[in-house]
Amino acid sequence: MSAGTLDLLSGLNEGQRAAVTAPDGPVLVLAGPGSGKTRVLTHRIAYLIRERGIHPSAIMAVTFTNKAAGEMKARVEKILDDKLKGLQVGTFHAICARLLRRESEHTPQRADFLIYDTDDQQSLINQALTELNLDSKKYKPRSLLNTISGAKNELIGPREFVGQGYLGEVTSRVYSRYQELLITNNARDFDDLLMDTAILFRDTAQVREKYQRFYEYLLVDEFQDTNAAQYVLVSLLAAPQNNVFVVGDEDQAIYAFRGADYRNVMQFRKDYPQAKVILLEQNYRSTQIILDAARGVIDQNTHRTPKALFTDRRGGSPITVFEAYSDQEEAEYVVSIVEQQRKRQGMDYRDFAIMYRTNAQSRALEEAFIKEGVPYKLVGGVGFYKRREIRDLLAYLRLVNNVDDSVSFNRIINVPKRGIGKKSVEDFQSWAAKQHFTFSQALEALSNGEVSSLGNSAIKKFIEFNNLLKAWQEIAQSNDLAALLDDIIAQTHYTLHLHETSDTTDEALERDENVREFRGLLKDKVGISLSEFLEEIALVADVDTLADDMNAVTLLTLHAAKGLEYPYVFLTGLEEGILPHMRSFDEPDGMAEERRLFYVGITRAMQRVYLTYAFRRMTYGESSPGVPSRFLRDIPAGLTEGMSARLTKDIDRRSYMEETTWDKPSLPIGSSTSRSLLSPPPTPKAPAPKDNLKYRTNQNVRHAKFGEGVVIESKRSGGDEEVTVSFKSVGIKRLAASFANLQILD
DNA sequence: GGGCCGTCGCTTTTT
């Protein structure tokens, strides 16, 4: 064995070593959290290249985010001390997009197709609904898109799609029209990237065989979060030699909502019975207490392979549980602990991560961080690319790239105002459709003086617009994207438009600033073509934007936290309806997935975990009461500090509301840990006088459909009484008293 | 054609 091999394998445990040096053929690595799976993947690639003499370009590795891909490539290059030409590392989506462009002659879309995000999809589905004369109030675009996305992930195209009943029939029509529109717009949605590539491989032997020959070795990270399309892609690409190396952990499957199926891990064992299976159980990240807590949680899930995670890091600090009065107080608590631990333990801001179930929860946290001047970085949320001014300018860029993009066309045809109103746009579209023209053909036809059904002044305006587009396309040829943007802003008087459409000067200045930032971004893209730039920004993940070099506290969703680790981790908003999320109550396997999400959160921590929940939380702009998450009870007693006695007993919501001391002004504030808040504890407000109300807190009631439940809160709302009831079967519901017809039981 | 104002429905999670 050469010195190089020793390098590659030293410091690896037995399981890791077995994985890295596994012979050709299928390999399945079942890797618990913190068991060094990234290490195994990088060392495996390095091993293939150095010890087996495989050319880097014959290796494809698939990761979950672009950030992970970049890190993986950098680590392999560091191990081998070499720049690796042709090593393909990327996300499924990015790899598929590239492939579909290269093989565009075998597909309906052209090589320069656009990638539509969720907002674009929404506009397109609305367009389809309008064309089909369907009411978007009756057929929710969101839910239609969910169904369509689900079908695509199962490789069911619009032709094969069969829906149940009338709604299914409608969905089928919408799906077909939506897909036609995507093709005429020369665009693909995220799901198409996977579906179209899988179908291309499945149906076109010539293409399939070409890539099968080209990529001799395939490695896939986070295999538990692959969907059917991805599974098919992997198996088609890996054949016939099946040098496929997959790494995953069923307990960390958290993407079922986008079609992922952790059973793919077991399916892999069935499809490749000769696969070498390696279990990685030693954890190098967390203390024993953290692992025991995590295990207490995940053991509640049935139908799983039990794992015995262990670590050499005995003991550790207990898990701290904190009950706050409000979401605001919860946020203040988090900030105060960060400051306290930073000073006492000599931690850096970058050592802390604050996690939550939904993006909306970041708001209260951000406010507290800003108030106390503690630096933080937010992952995802309402991102830069969601802002109106950025979307407008992006729509211009996209239209320059591809005039047939109807979503961008509709967005900016009259923004800023150029006198082309709704009526003119409709006339233009129906005329173009009648002539079987694409948008670009229709604009050209008007410019060439072709007779149309449009009015003369409208025709003139469309021709002017077409001339602008042509001039911009000219500039785009030079690949100077900043110059292109400058010209678009100048010709359209966009800055003036921003000031006219902003409510305050401050708002206008902020939007201006965003435009400048966008310009700066384009300025850095030297030598990159417009279509390359558009692809780059379409496929960035939220975590991809995380700045590692910045010393600040990280705020992120539990989903975004996958694959990351931090010395200190806060899991916030641990309340019924949030984690577990309300929407999971009536989904099959919903609760198990929520529990895995909680598990993923806890296992990100190296040293300490803080679990927090609030008695009251702002939702929809009003404060409503909450109940501690059931998951808190899954943590074995003895591992926590500050856990309320109320939680260690298995009590129902009703007794929680009775036993809690919040909202009862005669009693002292019943917080469970010593307070170290930056601001004094809030004074709980006395319950508002509940005159004329039929229902009262703690009353037992029965609903015709939901069954028995307990009233959490009741209050006036409009002319009616609004009752919040926690039902045994369906959880918390908010009802209008006059319609709900609740029967009072006691 | 465009601007203003009221109503509604809504929030998981993401490439």
Add this chain to the structure above:
DNA sequence: GCGACGGCCC
């Protein structure tokens, strides 16, 4: 509490 959309009026 906010943004999308529709109706109404100039």
